[in-house]
Amino acid sequence: MLKLKRNILKTGDYILILTVLCLIAFLFSRFYFSKSGARQVNITGNSFQGSFPGDENRVIDVEGPLGVTRVIIEDGEVWVEESPCREKICIKMGKIKRAGEQIVCVPNRVIVEIEGEREAVDGITR
Amino acid sequence: MNGKLYISNTMNGKLYISNTIRSSEGQKRAFFIAFLGAMAISLSIIEHMVPKPFPWMRIGLANAITLYAFTLLKPREVMLVVLSRVIATSILIGSFLSITFILSFSGALASFMMMYLFYTYLRKFFSIVGISVIGALTSNTVQLIMVNILFINTRLSYYFLPFILLFALLGGILSGWFSRFLVENI
Numbered sequence: 031m032l033k034l035k036r037n038i039l040k041t042g043d044y045i046l047i048l049t050v051l052c053l054i055a056f057l058f059s060r061f062y063f064s065k066s067g068a069r070q071v072n073i074t075g076n077s078f079q080g081s082f083p084g085d086e087n088r089v090i091d092v093e094g095p096l097g098v099t100r101v102i103i104e105d106g107e108v109w110v111e112e113s114p115c116r117e118k119i120c121i122k123m124g125k126i127k128r129a130g131e132q133i134v135c136v137p138n139r140v141i142v143e144i145e146g147e148r149e150a151v152d153g154i155t156r
Numbered sequence: 157m158n159g160k161l162y163i164s165n166t167m168n169g170k171l172y173i174s175n176t177i178r179s180s181e182g183q184k185r186a187f188f189i190a191f192l193g194a195m196a197i198s199l200s201i202i203e204h205m206v207p208k209p210f211p212w213m214r215i216g217l218a219n220a221i222t223l224y225a226f227t228l229l230k231p232r233e234v235m236l237v238v239l240s241r242v243i244a245t246s247i248l249i250g251s252f253l254s255i256t257f258i259l260s261f262s263g264a265l266a267s268f269m270m271m272y273l274f275y276t277y278l279r280k281f282f283s284i285v286g287i288s289v290i291g292a293l294t295s296n297t298v299q300l301i302m303v304n305i306l307f308i309n310t311r312l313s314y315y316f317l318p319f320i321l322l323f324a325l326l327g328g329i330l331s332g333w334f335s336r337f338l339v340e341n342i
Binding site for chain 1: 314315317321
């Protein structure tokens with residue numbers, strides 16, 4: 031009693047388990063280890079409108095009512111480096127890289143936005 | 157009427173229940189449906205009681221009973237076992253007709269269909285462990301798709317898919333091993 035036969039697994043089982051493991055590895059690499067940076071960055075100023083590809087590194091100076099806001103695009107990430115405004119909220123927003131994210135500087139009338147449908151959610155509750 | 161029931165699975169795969177009263181083949185089958193259903197219900201309730209970080213992190217021991225039922229009963233009767241297990245468990249736990257129930261119901265039905273197809277047509281290539289893995293994968297994937305269709309509706313929840321598949325694989329192998337133990341020893 032309480033014995034198991036040997037060699038019960040058949041070839042299909044090994045193939046199935048291997049396939050599923052490969053699928054899991056593929057999905058992990060696809061979802062968690064891929065570099066998904068900004069694709070297209072739209073910058074709107076008081077008298078300025080521009081669209082830039084996210085994969086090219088560049089520095090953009092946007093002229094506003096208070097002065098020059100310096101926006102940097104590097105490695106798919108976008109951030110505001112310098113701003114003449116008082117609160118510096120746009121600098122404190124940090125770096126953005128996902129579609130639909132925004133950096134807004136209200137005093138200097140600058141909006142930096144990554145194009146695309148917003149993918150991230152704020153929170154999930156059950 | 158006071159006799160004991162002796163259940164055994166004979167070599168040719170037919171049901172054999174000896175009893176002091178005479179019982180027909182239909183009665184034996186009905187007894188087996190109820191017996192396996194009760195086993196599955198108790199196993200899934202035990203599994204619900206075990207604390208776990210995510211609700212989908214389950215071994216699916218009730219699935220092992222379904223597989224064991226495939227070796228004893230006709231597919232239609234196995235479906236009765238599955239349905240009675242899902243409905244009775246949800247009533248006992250208190251989630252009948254709630255979101256949890258919809259999810260587990262659809263997952264159980266889909267995995268039953270897949271396991272039925274694999275068990276009847278591809279048994280040459282897959283052992284009971286492989287069929288159990290198929291069932292677990294189907295059940296978890298269908299539940300995720302149902303969550304997407306009915307409630308969340310974003311692509312974001314597919315980020316769970318690799319985790320869910322990984323745990324389905326592990327749970328499927330474990331419950332397949334368990335059902336293999338059942339098939340070979342009872």
